[in-house]
Amino acid sequence: MQKKYRIKKSTEIEKVMKRGRSRANSYFIIYKCINKEIANPRLAVSVGKKVGKAFERNKVKRYIRNITIEHLNEINPDYDYFVIARKGVKELDYAECKYQLEQLYKKIGMIPKS
Structure with missing residues (x-):
């Protein structure tokens, strides 16, 4: 994912969590916050240690980024x-990860419902 589409600073992530709305299912939580200063959508991904070892967490992050792209x-x-x-x-x-994430994206209004 290109740099212009990423949020890296923890202060910006905290801002999204505090000011934004959230939706969740049993696999993901998504926070959404308005930001009209930048002309493109930005994404931050977090996968905690409870999910598994590093290779498992990295695989989940790759899935999320690929589905978003x-x-x-x-x-x-x-x-x-x-x-x-x-x-x-x-x-x-x-495939199941994609389905679950797309359903949540539609629920929060990230992508249009079809």
């Missing part, structure tokens, strides 16, 4: 997003 042209550019993976996500294969 697939929908990049549909995402509203006025928002910053913060995705948190929950404990049970490591058991999902790519």
Whole structure:
């Protein structure tokens, strides 16, 4: 994922969590906060140690980023997003992870409902 689409600073992530709205399912939590200063959507991803070992966490992060990149042209550019993976996500294969994340993206208004 290109740098212009990432949130890296912890202060910006905290801002998204404090000011934004959130939606969740049993595998993910997504926070959404308006940011009209930047002309493109930005994303931060967090996968905690409860999910598993480093290779499992990295795999989940890759899944989240790839799914988001697939929908990049549909995402509203006025928002910053913060995705948190929950404990049970490591058991999902790519297709199920994609389905669960897309449903949550639609629920929070990140991508249009079809």
